[in-house]
Amino acid sequence: MSITSPVTTGLGNRWQDAAAPRDSEEWLDRAQEVADILAVDAVERDRANATPHAEVQLLKDSGLITLLGPVAHGGAGESWDTAYKVIRTVARGDGSIGQVLGYHYLWAWAARLVATEEQITAVEELYTANRFVFGGAVNPRDSDLVIREDGDELVFSGRKSFSTGGQISDLTVLEGVVEGTETHIFAIVPTDQDGIVFADDWDNLGQRLTESGSVEIRDVRVPWGSAAGFVDKVFQPLTYNTLNVPAIQLVFANFYLGIAQGALETASAYTRTTTRAWPYGGGDKQRATDEWYLREGYGDLASKLWADEALLDAVGAEISAVLHAPREELTARRRGEIAVRIAAGKLRIVDDGLEVATKVYELTGARASSNAVGLDIFWRNLRTHSLHDPIAYKKREVGGFVLLGEVPEPTWYT
Template identity: 75%
Template sequence: MTLTSATSETVTDRWRDATRPQDSAGWILRAEEVSDILAADAVERDRAGAPPHAEVALLKASGLVTLLGPTEHGGGGQDWATAYRVIRIVARGDGSIGQLLGYHYLWAWAARLVATDAQISAVEQLYTEQNLLFGGAVNPRDSDLVITEDGDELVFTGSKSFSTGGVVSDLTVLEGVLDGTETHVFAIVPTDQPGIVFGHDWDSLGQRLTESGSVEIRGVRVPWEAAAGFVDRVFQPLVYNTLNVPAIQLVFTNFYLGIAEGALERAASYTRENTRAWPYGGDDKARATDEWYILEGYGQLQSKLWADAALIDQVGDEISALLHAPREELTARARGDVAVRIAAAKARIIEDGLELATKVFELTGARASANAVGLDIHWRNLRTHSLHDPLPYKRREVGVYTLLNEVPEPTWYT
């Protein structure tokens, strides 16, 4: 049963009468169901490159969209440690959809990161009760959106070259600078409005279904009272505000791991079913699964992924504790300690994941390079998004921490 078949409605309807998961283990199982559905036709959907409306419907029907939402509004009430594992599992089946879900979780948490208590309550009730998906127009490498004041309203204008998930989102996070000042303002607005115009120009090597193309913001109006974190038009800063970057960097890290795990699973299945032993080495085997170099190769790759997962889970538990603690308690040092460990985890999985996504071709054989097999999708996906920000700077952050005991200064990328 696949999303590209005529049975896609049946797929997304499968949980209609199911009991909602009540704990982390239950949500992990639900994510595994979603991942299996996505994996079944991931290659075909990647080749087609259509906007992932059916995939988003699957995420919504499964309940994963409201995993972090308050239970009193029908959400899962789970913590970030669980959310990170769910992102990874979904990415095993389809790296693009793992990215969409991870970005959604971060933007859904944006209110908690910067907003007032009243704004947090309103946003979380809205998206949880209505099962809404977030996108964002917050690419820091572009010029900031310009915000002008018009009485009791703010008017956002400008463009962004990336807007992951925007085309299939219900809500969009905007960020800009108040004209004539250095004051940054975040706001959450409905996506379906004339002032948000998508370029439909996402045409990348990998992560093809993330709809990460450009967007123009043409005079989108937001009430001043909806400016996140502002009281009487003055922002109320907290160190907690700066957790957005390490939180999303670990989102990246987890869907990278999921992509790599998916590559290993697909390659191992192919080797068991299709790869032939090499008959010219002087140590002939009847089956490829008896070949020592194949066994050694899979053993090496699996060992690296297990080590990566151990670090990623550990730091995921650490930042989850900070994200769910009282916002006023976070210190700059605690934020920096976890940020640098996330940098280390990200560096490791990028290196190991790219090695794995290449090495599997040596372990599966020449026929596995056929487009129909689709092993290339994993390398393309990981190679594409791992260029998000330069890896050497992550290693440098870890080096400065190790040698000088200094934590990274908060920026849009650290």
């Protein structure tokens, strides 16, 4: 890792004496400042693959960690509409850190999704006042954690092969099933305890700084009173509880968009300063930026990302409205309609983003394939996380809605 890294050389809190942002536009400006810092050495830090403690401290210092937290406890009290755009902005500078931030927002909202009013108040005060970062040991493709009852306590045990946030989190969301039943329980626990053991085995093609490796949960004890949404050991269900999946799917789509935007910005800057015009095509150009095929190429890619941004902004406003509305108001139909539109936005940015991350090489030239340029980080990051769940199923959900008016049933992935 570069010893001159702006993230790791102890710059301190550059915002310590700065006024807090006052509205969503100022928070987006703050996010851009963070992205600019991260972008300087994103490639070097990616290759070093070190646990991103300094990067997470940057998110805390900037105030972005508590963007959704209550104002009464030092948070910004902002909307999910703003949070999605902040995720996207940070991901332009570093896709891994954009993902960490997005997952944190979802897990920080987990109490609102499923917990009682008293539990929501306690969790939001805890994480906001302390600027705590969330991770989650919830990967649904693995076996559920097993929960056994021991008097007034629940004891979680098991293993998850993915746990984004991992060692950089302060709080971890657990989810398991009470043995001998079909009762699922969420609980939020401190990460720093003997019963949570990270394997430090995340070494994938992309999104390398997300701390998404495996974790063992060894007899982690939780009071029954901390079982999210349970009253007298009985869960109180709402349709609102199922918004976790469309909310996180839109988190994905927004950091995908940020990664693709970062690729286009990086490539166009390289073309302006370094790419040479092609001298053998007739009507020779003096500058690469005068080449018709480069102008056409950048115009094609930019127009696709602008269209994707418009769709993600529109559906972001839709889900934000229901996330901030009274929980009892959401209907299954409205939830499904929003999920379909998020599926459409996700499938578009996956296709368009991968095209951008690949074609930028054609627009920058052979010299841009140098490892020193680092254009590969964008394709690696987007390709890695876009495999999270099959995009074909998102297309099927949209098709079922268009043809038959069907909305998807809530699952761990829809």
